[in-house]
Amino acid sequence: MCLIEFYENCVLCPRQCRVNRVVDSADSKVGYCGETHQLRVAHVGPHFGEEPPISGKNGSGTIFFTGCSLKCSFCQNHQISHHGLGAGTSLEELGAEVIDMVEHDHIHNINFVTPDHFFPHIFQLGSLLRRNGFNLPIVYNLSGYQSVAALKSAKDYVDIYLPDYKYSDALLASALSKCRNYPQAALEAIAEMVSQKGFLDSSFTDAPLATKGVLVRHMVLPGKVSNSINALTTLFVEFGPDLPLSLMSQYHPVLPQENDDLNRPVSEEEFDRIYYHAKELGFKHLFVQFPEKDTGQRRANSPFLPDFKNPDPFPIA
Numbered sequence: 001m002c003l004i005e006f007y008e009n010c011v012l013c014p015r016q017c018r019v020n021r022v023v024d025s026a027d028s029k030v031g032y033c034g035e036t037h038q039l040r041v042a043h044v045g046p047h048f049g050e051e052p053p054i055s056g057k058n059g060s061g062t063i064f065f066t067g068c069s070l071k072c073s074f075c076q077n078h079q080i081s082h083h084g085l086g087a088g089t090s091l092e093e094l095g096a097e098v099i100d101m102v103e104h105d106h107i108h109n110i111n112f113v114t115p116d117h118f119f120p121h122i123f124q125l126g127s128l129l130r131r132n133g134f135n136l137p138i139v140y141n142l143s144g145y146q147s148v149a150a151l152k153s154a155k156d157y158v159d160i161y162l163p164d165y166k167y168s169d170a171l172l173a174s175a176l177s178k179c180r181n182y183p184q185a186a187l188e189a190i191a192e193m194v195s196q197k198g199f200l201d202s203s204f205t206d207a208p209l210a211t212k213g214v215l216v217r218h219m220v221l222p223g224k225v226s227n228s229i230n231a232l233t234t235l236f237v238e239f240g241p242d243l244p245l246s247l248m249s250q251y252h253p254v255l256p257q258e259n260d261d262l263n264r265p266v267s268e269e270e271f272d273r274i275y276y277h278a279k280e281l282g283f284k285h286l287f288v289q290f291p292e293k294d295t296g297q298r299r300a301n302s303p304f305l306p307d308f309k310n311p312d313p314f315p316i317a
């Protein structure tokens with residue numbers, strides 16, 4: 001696989017920027033994700049904040065990439081998605097760092113977080129790890145805004161997909177993530193993921209850890225109950241009651257938001273409406289992160305509010 005050619009006319013995600021991301025080319029440019037073809041990473045380390053079959057006891061081995069093709073206005077990881085925090089690395093250096101994490105931390109899987117704008121690199125990294133005898137499940141932790149063509153290329157390099165389904169409301173998707181086509185693009189992407197890997201296998205057995213399949217996540221946004229209700233209904237209609245679904249309440253305002261609803265956390269009442277809707281629909285494999293009662297000190301120390309300037313970005317992980 002020639003890495004460079006994927007970046008010369010970049011269509012790796014549905015933004016389809018068609019820019020030449022190759023540094024030092026005459027027409028070199030960055031697209032919406034803000035990254036050139038040079039791999040940049042903000043953090044490598046075990047993470048305990050994923051769902052239990054992903055984090056397990058020893059943690060999920062996360063690799064957080066710099067940049068993002070979605071860039072939601074409220075991103076909880078804004079330091080790396082919007083503001084470019086991270087350092088350049090090579091495939092060999094990153095491979096060595098990942099192998100070191102596997103050997104020292106005994107993580108349960110290798111979890112690429114928001115990797116789609118670097119897909120060609122991580123396909124090669126996955127191959128390199130396999131060639132060196134590392135057979136842990138490979139997880140792609142994604143925004144849901146992926147192109148079906150890119151996912152087809154990813155098929156042989158991934159075991160578990162963790163996509164978001166953020167928006168059913170195209171206007172909200174446009175206002176907060178500048179992608180009016182998110183609802184349909186994400187549904188098509190998730191359908192491709194399910195067709196490749198099925199639903200998360202651990203949901204159907206007593207196994208404590210997942211090895212393969214799809215788990216969809218939905219983070220509830222404050223003041224946007226109807227977006228969440230309709231997102232869950234859509235997922236249920238498209239994929240049925242066996243779709244493993246994770247409902248998250250971890251939203252916290254990290255940047256001032258034009259949409260004033262987003263300048264506060266999600267209330268218990270809002271979250272409960274969505275949780276009971278999921279139950280009423282009949283989802284059988286729900287993971288639920290209920291809102292915290294205390295919105296002061298505990299939120300400040302939340303493992304879901306990382307600080308990537310810190311060598312350990314997840315304070316109480």
Ligand code: SF4
Nearest residue numbers: 010013016017031033
């Ligand atoms: S990966 Fe980046 S440059 Fe490529 S299409 Fe997506 S946003 Fe544009």
